[in-house]
Amino acid sequence: MIQTSLRRLLGLTFFRDFPINPALSEGLPLSIQAQSAALFRAFAGPITGSPLERATALLAMLTGFSIPLSTSFSEIATGLFVVAWLLSGNFATKWRTICGNNVALLSLALFGLLALGMTWSSEGPLTSGRCLLKFRELVYLPMFIAVFQEPRLRRLGSFAFIAGACVLLGMSYFEWLTGFDYGISSFEDYIIGKDRIVHSIIMALLAYLAALEIFTKSAGSIVARSAWLRRGMWIVVVALAAGNVIFMLHGRTGYLSLAVLTVLFLFERMGRRGVAVACLGLAATAWGALSLSSSIHVRVDQTLLQIRSQFGPERKHAPDPRLEFYENTLKLISRHPLIGTGTGSFQTQYSKLIEGTDDRPTADPHNEYLNLASQVGIPGGLLFFVLLAVQWFAAGRLAAPDQQIGRSVVLTVALGSLFNSLILSVTGGLIYAYFSGLAFAALSQRRGTAAGEGPEAPDVGPAPAVEMALGAGDHELRRAA
Numbered sequence: 001m002i003q004t005s006l007r008r009l010l011g012l013t014f015f016r017d018f019p020i021n022p023a024l025s026e027g028l029p030l031s032i033q034a035q036s037a038a039l040f041r042a043f044a045g046p047i048t049g050s051p052l053e054r055a056t057a058l059l060a061m062l063t064g065f066s067i068p069l070s071t072s073f074s075e076i077a078t079g080l081f082v083v084a085w086l087l088s089g090n091f092a093t094k095w096r097t098i099c100g101n102n103v104a105l106l107s108l109a110l111f112g113l114l115a116l117g118m119t120w121s122s123e124g125p126l127t128s129g130r131c132l133l134k135f136r137e138l139v140y141l142p143m144f145i146a147v148f149q150e151p152r153l154r155r156l157g158s159f160a161f162i163a164g165a166c167v168l169l170g171m172s173y174f175e176w177l178t179g180f181d182y183g184i185s186s187f188e189d190y191i192i193g194k195d196r197i198v199h200s201i202i203m204a205l206l207a208y209l210a211a212l213e214i215f216t217k218s219a220g221s222i223v224a225r226s227a228w229l230r231r232g233m234w235i236v237v238v239a240l241a242a243g244n245v246i247f248m249l250h251g252r253t254g255y256l257s258l259a260v261l262t263v264l265f266l267f268e269r270m271g272r273r274g275v276a277v278a279c280l281g282l283a284a285t286a287w288g289a290l291s292l293s294s295s296i297h298v299r300v301d302q303t304l305l306q307i308r309s310q311f312g313p314e315r316k317h318a319p320d321p322r323l324e325f326y327e328n329t330l331k332l333i334s335r336h337p338l339i340g341t342g343t344g345s346f347q348t349q350y351s352k353l354i355e356g357t358d359d360r361p362t363a364d365p366h367n368e369y370l371n372l373a374s375q376v377g378i379p380g381g382l383l384f385f386v387l388l389a390v391q392w393f394a395a396g397r398l399a400a401p402d403q404q405i406g407r408s409v410v411l412t413v414a415l416g417s418l419f420n421s422l423i424l425s426v427t428g429g430l431i432y433a434y435f436s437g438l439a440f441a442a443l444s445q446r447r448g449t450a451a452g453e454g455p456e457a458p459d460v461g462p463a464p465a466v467e468m469a470l471g472a473g474d475h476e477l478r479r480a481a
Contacts, residue, residue: 047153052088059084060147064160064434068168068202070193071426078140078430085143094146101444103394103436104142106387110372111138113383114343117376121342122349131344131375137429144437145444151402157438158209158405165206166237168192168199172244190248197420198427200245200254201412205431207241208261208408210234212401215269246285253419257412264411268404321359322366322419328353329365332374340377349374364424368417371424384423388414391440398442406439 047054059081066073098104114135121128148154172190175181191199214234245254259282266274266281332341332349341349347363354361365371373381388410395406413422413432422428 050088052084053090056081056084056088057147057153060144061153061157061160063430064157064438065164067161067427067430067434068164068194068206074427074430082140082143085147097146097149097444098142101142101145101440103387103391103440103443104145106383106390107138107141107433107436110380110383110387111135113376113380114138114372117340117343117380119342120339121375122345123342128342128344134424134426135429137423137433140430140433141436144434145441148438148441149445151442154402154438154441157434158401161434162206162209165202165241168194168202169206169237169240169244172199172248173240176248190244194427196249196251197253197416198425198431200249200251201257201416201428201431203241203245203249204254204257204261205408205412205435207238207245207258208265209405210237210241211265212404214238216401253416256415256419260411260415261408264404264407268407321362324359325362325365326367326370328359329367329370329374333370333378336377338377338379340373340375340380343375346371346374364421366420368421368423371421384417391436394440394443398439402439402442405435409435409439 047057049057059077063074063077063081066077098108111132114132118125118128118132123131148157171192175192176190194202211234214231242258245251245258262282263275263278266278268274270277328350332346332353346365347361350363350365351361365374369381369384372384391406391410392414395403395410398406409432413428416422416428420428423432
């Protein structure tokens with residue numbers, strides 16, 4: 001009944017054959033009607049299964065779209081995704097998919113270790129439970145893996161994030177051009193709904209994903225004739241995203257992420273020569289940016305000040321006391337190296353450690369490896385490292401573009417977690433869970449293929465699908481004529 005009501009309300013048989021509402025398309029040229037219908041089928045076609053399974057897939061993509069835009073939006077989209085995932089049932093198939101994926105199992109193992117850490121935590125159940133929930137993205141990861149089993153659905157999921165990131169990019173440039181600060185209040189950073197660290201990571205990922213699309217092969221005669229326009233569009237996105245990171249933000253993590261993803265991209269395209277080209281290009285860019293960008297110059301000076309303050313002849317407090325946090329957290333770990341002080345105990349234990357000193361208190365050591373090791377012992381930090389290492393090597397067994405996306409998210413999170421507790425943050429953890437689920441979902445299919453369950457469906461991305469859809473629209477137009 002609900003499905004029928006939705007069809008009548010929207011004028012679309014969304015769950016079956018996706019025709020365009022005649023009343024809405026009345027008066028439009030026949031070519032536009034035909035190509036609109038074909039485009040709609042191309043994007044909705046990959047979503048198969050029961051209505052609830054289709055809703056789950058759509059909500060997964062909505063989550064990807066929401067990640068760059070708003071934490072509240074992401075929380076709502078993710079909550080609805082989890083509810084739909086549970087209501088859609090088919091748990092036996094989902095469990096087989098998860099059990100056949102080492103990335104999913106290791107993610108659950110890390111969450112399980114944190115849950116176990118509640119039993120010896122120096123904090124009460126409420127505080128430790130609240131901390132455990134901050135790592136809920138480790139549970140979302142296998143849920144995304146179970147959803148993103150179709151190659152075309154994974155491509156659409158990637159495009160959903162790109163669309164949201166482009167909206168964020170446009171809003172950032174609008175703020176820069178107009179001087180109207182409608183995001184997070186800042187006189188120097190043009191950030192909107194995220195802090196500068198997360199914003200810069202999103203922009204670095206957008207630049208990398210857009211660069212991949214520049215070299216994605218086209219299909220269909222219409223787009224093939226205007227391939228230069230499509231590639232030009234992606235080149236503009238790359239340039240704007242990279243410029244946003246370099247000249248409009250103060251995020252050192254973003255600078256590092258953009259540099260590493262640039263090296264990765266050129267290595268994937270050109271091998272060792274690409275690494276050499278990337279190093280030369282980055283050196284030239286760094287020199288130019290230091291000369292032209294005051295924000296980069298300020299962040300470099302701040303980094304040098306941190307190092308001098310921490311390791312100089314006289315220990316001083318820097319404006320950004322990250323190195324101080326690292327030193328004190330290592331002291332915490334040395335006291336309880338095997339099991340830590342329990343999940344959710346970091347803030348209290350850190351405050352006790354610096355009691356009687358003028359060191360700054362913190363609830364976050366700004367390093368995910370140290371954060372985990374201080375709470376559930378060195379095995380916890382090592383398990384996170386092993387998870388990332390398994391993902392890195394497993395990415396080599398994936399087909400494009402899953403391989404490139406998998407490697408990019410591993411590099412971004414592995415390096416970003418050296419200077420930030422990325423998984424602990426809502427958006428950082430969701431970026432990791434979403435793209436890990438999207439890229440490494442194919443590992444379950446490879447395991448199923450090896451077990452004789454049939455080969456994986458060929459990967460037909462949204463861009464080729466759209467191009468073929470446009471061709472189909474022309475075919476329908478000729479047939480109607």
